[in-house]
Amino acid sequence: MQKDELIIKDILEGAKRLFSRHGLKKTTMEEIADAAGKGKSTLYYYFPSKNEIFEAVVEDEMKNLIQKVRVAINKETTAKQKMKAFLGTNLSSILEYHNLNMVVKEEIHNGLKKMLQIKQKYDQTQIDMMKEILKCGVQSGEFRELPEEMIEKCSFASIAAFRGLNSPLSVTMCDFKSEQYFDILVDTIVDGIGSQKKK
Amino acid sequence: MQKDELIIKDILEGAKRLFSRHGLKKTTMEEIADAAGKGKSTLYYYFPSKNEIFEAVVEDEMKNLIQKVRVAINKETTAKQKMKAFLGTNLSSILEYHNLNMVVKEEIHNGLKKMLQIKQKYDQTQIDMMKEILKCGVQSGEFRELPEEMIEKCSFASIAAFRGLNSPLSVTMCDFKSEQYFDILVDTIVDGIGSQKKK
DNA sequence: TTATCGACTAAAACATAAAAATAGTCTAAT
DNA sequence: ATTAGACTATTTTTATGTTTTAGTCGATAA
Numbered sequence: 001m002q003k004d005e006l007i008i009k010d011i012l013e014g015a016k017r018l019f020s021r022h023g024l025k026k027t028t029m030e031e032i033a034d035a036a037g038k039g040k041s042t043l044y045y046y047f048p049s050k051n052e053i054f055e056a057v058v059e060d061e062m063k064n065l066i067q068k069v070r071v072a073i074n075k076e077t078t079a080k081q082k083m084k085a086f087l088g089t090n091l092s093s094i095l096e097y098h099n100l101n102m103v104v105k106e107e108i109h110n111g112l113k114k115m116l117q118i119k120q121k122y123d124q125t126q127i128d129m130m131k132e133i134l135k136c137g138v139q140s141g142e143f144r145e146l147p148e149e150m151i152e153k154c155s156f157a158s159i160a161a162f163r164g165l166n167s168p169l170s171v172t173m174c175d176f177k178s179e180q181y182f183d184i185l186v187d188t189i190v191d192g193i194g195s196q197k198k199k
Numbered sequence: 200m201q202k203d204e205l206i207i208k209d210i211l212e213g214a215k216r217l218f219s220r221h222g223l224k225k226t227t228m229e230e231i232a233d234a235a236g237k238g239k240s241t242l243y244y245y246f247p248s249k250n251e252i253f254e255a256v257v258e259d260e261m262k263n264l265i266q267k268v269r270v271a272i273n274k275e276t277t278a279k280q281k282m283k284a285f286l287g288t289n290l291s292s293i294l295e296y297h298n299l300n301m302v303v304k305e306e307i308h309n310g311l312k313k314m315l316q317i318k319q320k321y322d323q324t325q326i327d328m329m330k331e332i333l334k335c336g337v338q339s340g341e342f343r344e345l346p347e348e349m350i351e352k353c354s355f356a357s358i359a360a361f362r363g364l365n366s367p368l369s370v371t372m373c374d375f376k377s378e379q380y381f382d383i384l385v386d387t388i389v390d391g392i393g394s395q396k397k398k
Numbered sequence: 399t400t401a402t403c404g405a406c407t408a409a410a411a412c413a414t415a416a417a418a419a420t421a422g423t424c425t426a427a428t
Numbered sequence: 429a430t431t432a433g434a435c436t437a438t439t440t441t442t443a444t445g446t447t448t449t450a451g452t453c454g455a456t457a458a
Contacts, residue, residue, distance in 0.1 A: 238404075
């Protein structure tokens with residue numbers, strides 16, 4: 001790893017901790033600089049602005065999650081198991097980075113356009129991953145033949161459903177355990193609850 | 200209808216319009232009183248506080264929706280159709296009272312505890328309705344035999360999924376039509392996407 | 399007794415200006 | 429190529445006085 005890459009990593013690590021604790025506005029450039037053991041103006045050698053540091057932190061975190069999810073999916077063999085691994089890994093990250101997620105949500109609410117873009121890009125990646133799982137299941141014969149359009153919509157609906165399942169966490173937090181519902185959600189999507197009349 | 204019930208209805212109607220437009224804090228008691236053609240202090244004869252007027256407006260709206268959903272469900276015969284009617288009616292109301300919903304969300308965000316309680320009570324009612332539909336489907340043989348616990352969790356997951364499906368509306372609004380996804384959601388819940396190996 | 403309101407008060411929201419903190423620049427020194 | 433100290437223009441905070449507003453009370457009429 002290059003020296004400057006190391007420093008950037010250092011800056012981002014400290015910044016992540018600070019942003020998670022105090023949010024975007026309440027974290028000052030001087031605090032970030034101190035945490036990295038540098039002078040304030042040095043930060044501007046590596047980043048053009050505070051916002052871009054924040055964006056880098058968030059993007060970093062998302063790449064991280066995508067990576068983890070990828071690994072978890074590849075470990076599993078059946079499409080059904082892949083779906084469960086997908087949901088489980090996502091949940092872990094939501095719990096682990098709850099604070100940062102809250103800050104991102106806040107900033108989106110505050111109209112920080114760039115944050116919304118990043119979030120949407122990440123949502124799209126999630127949908128693509130689910131699409132991939134569905135296609136994999138169709139190919140292996142685990143799922144029935146589904147037209148492309150159906151795969152498209154079904155993967156979107158799955159992600160949306162998952163988000164809904166987690167949103168109680170944002171409001172209630174802590175006492176509600178959505179893990180319980182993953183298996184049911186996946187089982188229902190795969191097997192349905194109907195009495196097997198259809199082709 | 201009693202005279203005072205009529206006046207209360209009048210007050211709530213005007214208050215609903217005002218709250219929808221300007222939110223809780225920016226709507227004054229004097230405005231509400233003017234809208235009802237009464238003096239400000241007269242409001243306190245009917246309601247103990249501004250918050251309670253707001254709560255009454257919200258509760259009123261929710262009772263209204265539950266009523267509508269009930270009617271829509273009863274019209275349909277199959278459980279599948281009932282589920283679709285349930286989702287469709289809910290969506291209509293979300294669209295119709297988008298402003299008021301936003302205000303409620305805002306107030307929950309602002310830590311108005313009572314609002315959260317009302318919302319949760321209403322969520323529970325929704326879950327109960329879904330439970331009822333599922334049981335109805337089991338009884339008619341449309342769905343397979345499901346243990347009570349499964350019905351419980353499945354109805355919860357359905358409502359959560361539905362909420363997730365609608366939440367893009369809150370962020371993106373307008374261009375995204377979630378109706379498209381209802382049929383797929385319901386069809387998937389009922390029939391699944393698996394290749395019919397399971398009992 | 400039931401319903402209404404005008405006058406009142408205490409608390410909250412708003413406006414404003416002065417003071418302090420902060421993001422970002424620039425230049426000089428490694 | 430990297431760092432930081434001194435600087436500035438912009439925000440935030442603070443302190444202050446003023447206005448608005450929720451909620452009370454006693455009087456009044458039906």
